Amino acid sequence: THPRPTGLAKKIITVQSAFAEAGIELRTAGTVVNEIGVQGAGADLMWSNAELHAAMESNFSGHRDTEQWKLWSFIATRHVDNDGTLGIMFDREGSPRQGMAMFCTDLEQTQMAGTRGELHTWVHEIGHALNLVHSWDKNLAEPRQPLGPRDGYGDLSWMNYEHKYQGPNGEKGEAAFWAGFLYQFTDNELRHLRHGFYRNVVMGGLGLEIGVGGAYRVPLKEFTLPPAGRSGLRLELYGRDTFSHGEPVVTEIKLSLDGTTGQADAFPSLSPRGEHLTILVTDPAGAIRPFRPIARGCGSRHRHITLDAATPALYDSAYIGYGADGLTFPTPGTYRLRALCKAPDGSTVTSPEHTIQISPPHNEQDRQAGDLLIGSQQGTLLALLGSDAPQLSDGNAALDQLIATHPDHPLAVYALMVKGTNAGRHFQTLGKNGIAVRPADTATSIEQLGAVVETTLDPGTEAGVDNITLNETMRRLARAHARAHDLKQADAVLDQMVETFREKHVPPPVLATIAEQAETTRTQLHDQA
Template identity: 25%
Template structure:
């Protein structure tokens, strides 16, 4: 692993042109060059001999980058054996830091005014690659962030930049000013570069601060790639390999590191490894539990703390199938957004028929997917996903959706004209809104492992139509019929809700087949009585291939949602009343669901109350969400305890499923490798007998009760997995009996015949 350096490395000579400003600079270097020529001409005039003059080309060095100011002083007064002199009142207001005298000269700042301020940073973004014409800064006190500010800048005739401070985060009184003026010293010598910021307005005394140059990059980032045997890792491409491209696109070898360098990050690499698969069995596909376990155990930089570091796993295929191209892990331990996986043999390897350069198309799509998933780890939402109801989140600044944007965060096949039109004008960059967020938003919003996924983007209004196309319904299977808009759960029970989208028009409608299975186009909010509203986000964010489905009038599609826990821990745990509501964001309208009422009963005794402290933890929530784990031993111990102590309680049904499913298949585990391989995946042999006993108790013993507890959709899915495990174990008679048990259980729940036919069709596919 390569240690991250304290200071960024200077760009290579091949990229040195990026250190120059575009035409229209302040002319300081040009004036110095002309002065030098005039002086030389004066000396030569005495000799009356003209000398050959070599033309001096003015070089205007970029000033964009990171600047630092620090002043370390003792905190508090120096001990004095004599009683200190009592300060006398000073007539008039006390000058603030950086105040000016009556003649305009800057006053020296008294030690007391800066004794507690250790460090300030400035990010100047006015030239170079994709300038945003803003400056941002952070004031730290006692190693704690005090205030973060951002100003919009306009270039002045004298070469300075002036503009209003439009954003503040933190203690506003620490910086009451409202305007900035910035001047910068351009020089080829980085140690001599500086920027001076004059803060004015807000009724405060003028404040002047001079910052020293630190780096051409705004923030650091460390990337680590691990590749499973048989997968293809594409971390660089030739931009002109495919003929469908912008005519102005430079021909170069573009790497993932360079993409993020151009976004403003000082990128380093750590610990890349090829990963062989040992004894993995026939199933080399990956589920979320396996990837999550692997990341926690063997990412060389994994830590339960915020850090500028990301892990990317290149694997062949997900268990979800070829339609899943990539996934961002939102919740690794208590910290989020630290890792991604890219599935190289998914739909991203299928070039369109007749494409003029299919190999280049595949490489480009794999590269795009990797950068797209990494963008999520910087807390970037999809291009069309930035606008949501105001009550469901906090806006960092007002944003707008960019459904036609040519950004890494947009789906190529979603724009008008499809992927061909997208790549025909795609410049391998993030949008200006995204660059502003990555470079200048408060650090905790962007840094991996810090603020939770998809917080602090733009949330605005819901576009509800007077004549909606669809009806969006949240319901629960807890009642006698699967149409209850209210449900009561016992304490410790896990809440699963059903989503239903129905075409309520008189015409067929085209929808994304997985629109209810992803949070890309959906926001779910829930509120406990007496508490604040929270946005529900699952543990994983997936990048699906777009597959359309026709909904005839009256037809519906369904999906299940595990509501109890997500990337913020448990949402539904404490006794009380809850309200859940969702909004589906479509191209032309937002569809808002009914409010679903939930009630969690108090514990039935001291034993349940105490056990809840062990159950409602982040690791147990992840085990439930990922249908089990082989790595989180404490979580498995808690689930086993739930089965043994509360055998007839609904939580035991959920626990049995989570314990059984990892035992029903060959489970892939990342281990330290033998020989040259640093890491390798080994297949853990299934324990079919243990899995069979657990799943029989959970599903087959009381199928009607299991369907009510797990929800109809998950009950059918788990039954299909159980039947498949029985069949692969050689017991086809028991497998068929389990399939019929699922149908019988759903019949007892009053499920429609058409839905039962769909379940049978899915069962046949999994045989």
């Protein structure tokens, strides 16, 4: 029913036929469930990475922590980040690329459901499962491939984004892409699919890194910085430079104007979980690895925003202590961090190095408390901000033990933040009889998140979370009070948040953003009530 580009015969194209033309037979295994009813999930029906992870662990009967030709796909409503994410490869731990999810609410809202756009998203995500990278990242993949026309953005491929397409005669965007796209992979993508080494293609083989960092499989001993661009942007990593034994490592990220221009375009997401930013970590031995998060979104329809005098910078923070490759900082020593961020003009903005020190335990209590935060399950819980998954029960037990046996230790605040965040939201569990929903435990969430805020704001202690995490925690605390039908206390927390950052003397544009966040949250809570 769509207009056909010149050279494409009239035919019905499905996900299976798209891969069949590439030489790959896709088979549907098991029972396909058309619709699962949900009781008690609330109005949002959003899925967090923790819920997606738990659903796959409990329901993918073919899941094994090894390479195999099996992929679990789950059609959900909307991702909890609510950022327009259309698809996600959320299974990146251990043997990765065995789980993917699609989000139909955003497909519907972008008017892509049932169209060639939805088909493109499905084939694109399955392509990632087969270790194909985005068209503009092929030179950073493993094995490396040459970029196509216009640094890859000129590829008429399933692995390009329609809205990022750049044609040979200056034409750009979705209309130009569909006018020339023949619903096929490029020649080098076909070579990878048909003739690539087994572990480079099979699900659960070598990991996939979507984004600036590429798919580096072994540590690098040296890294050549991208050439300086003219994006008008400056990228910085900042924040704490010393972390104790077991302490979750969080770095803060700032993207601002570099002073060469009065305004510049930027992508709004600064998280390594997104598509545009990668953090490189150099360990004490000099080996360089990109930090690979457990889950990374794909297909966001956000274009860009403009930084100017009113909005001179963007800020974010990232927990990088644990990712798809396990512990990022396994031994004490000096580590160097560097961030790379794609700009809308296609250039890469590179930050100066930010050096951090991981200290050994100072005493036996530090060792015991730190050990309770070290482990794959604890790292996963920190990355997901909690989970009800039974596969993570040992990690949750360790966090509970840290709170119970070392309540006054500075590290206890991180266990409280994870447990309090998870308690404050409902948790959807996919089972044989549909989706069961554990309702939010607002009393526990208020107690634990309140302790995080109180500890962080206590002038007599150095314990606590960073400013951006504090902002997020206070808004979660306000939501918990609202769920407990205490709008007055929710408003008080939001007022306290703005006043806290006013007293910290943050720059006026930052304070204005925080005040706007508080008012947006306040309006949402009152409207829901």
